[in-house]
Amino acid sequence: MEIIKARLDKILVIKGLVENASKARSLIMAGKVLVNNKKIVKSGTSFLSNVDIKILEKNEGWASRGGIKLAYAIEYFQVDIKDKVCIDLGASTGGFTDVLLSRGAKHIFSVDVGIGQLCWRLAVDNKITIIDKTNVRYIQLSDLHPSINLITCDLSFISLTKALNNLLNTTDREIDIIALVKPQFELQKNQIGKRGIVVDENFRMIAIKKVSLFLKEKKCEVISTVKSPIKGTKGNLEYFIYAKKEAAKN
Structure with missing residues (x-):
């Protein structure tokens, strides 16, 4: 896959980690997406598409809902x-x-x-x-x-x-x-x-x-x-x- 620079929500979609950009933004804003083991909460932050991404389980996000x-x-x-x-x-x-x-x-x-x-x-x-x-x-x-x-x-x-x-x-x-x-x-x-x-x-x-x-x-x-x-x-x-x-x- 060609390496490109894109918004984090778009990268989640490109990688097939979520169904659509709306779902990606929800996960990011919920604090459930790690990039290089760092929590990112702004969906518009740009990264290279080959960046390491982890989606946390439900109990690994914020301290409460x-x-x-x-x-x-x-x-x-x-x-x-x-x-x-x-x-x-x-x-x-x-x-x-x-x-x-x-x-x-x-x-x-x-x-x-x-x-x-x-x-x-x-x-x-x-x-x-x-x-x-x-x-x-x-x-x-x-x-x-x-x-x-x-x-x-x-x-x-x-x-x-x-x-x-x-x-x-x-x-x-x-x-x-x-x-x-x-x-x-x-x-x-x-x-x-x-x-x-x-x-x-x-x-x-x-x-x-x-x-x-x-x-x-x-x-x-x-x-x-x-x-x-x-x-x-x-x-x-x-x-x-x-x-x-x-x-x-x-």
């Missing part, structure tokens, strides 16, 4: 994570944290209300500071050093309008926000169906609008939204919002 979601959102929004100081709210076992680390984050504060959940591989990494047993509502960004310039969040049983309120009030720095909106935690009880599933698309859009308006009230520009590539554990559709807060003017 949340990583699939964030990897997709980062590529969709085209957010550069390299050298950013991040705070990951609702870190749990570390799906989001794992993605941030793989994308070149300078440091990550991994926050969770529970204790000892972060997977061992991440827990021992010196680029990660674990903040356990902590309610995100009471975190003050001004207390964290180095200063935060990216917030990610994957939270349950709390509205983002409550979770992010204090954080955004306690920083005057420019900051990016990639937030996972879970409609069932943003709506009234009468807007939520059986088993906690939000069936009506109109209600899901209300949830997105609620969070968007809140962010605008906090002097953030809402840049884009996108549906998560996979549903929540109970089957709810979820959405990412990408927003940016400008630095305060002196």
Whole structure:
């Protein structure tokens, strides 16, 4: 076979490792493709077609299925994570944290209300500071050093309008926000169906609008939204919002 230089998703198809480019991109964004034993998460990265490629098994990807979601959102929004100081709210076992680390984050504060959940591989990494047993509502960004310039969040049983309120009030720095909106935690009880599933698309859009308006009230520009590539554990559709807060003017 002639050796050519091409995008990674195209190479996977050429080699017959996947059926089509869409499947290739899904695997790459899920962190399940290694090139020369290095995880590559950008499907547009170019390589020679004779490069060594390994597709990982299901349990060899991100620390949790949340990583699939964030990897997709980062590529969709085209957010550069390299050298950013991040705070990951609702870190749990570390799906989001794992993605941030793989994308070149300078440091990550991994926050969770529970204790000892972060997977061992991440827990021992010196680029990660674990903040356990902590309610995100009471975190003050001004207390964290180095200063935060990216917030990610994957939270349950709390509205983002409550979770992010204090954080955004306690920083005057420019900051990016990639937030996972879970409609069932943003709506009234009468807007939520059986088993906690939000069936009506109109209600899901209300949830997105609620969070968007809140962010605008906090002097953030809402840049884009996108549906998560996979549903929540109970089957709810979820959405990412990408927003940016400008630095305060002196």
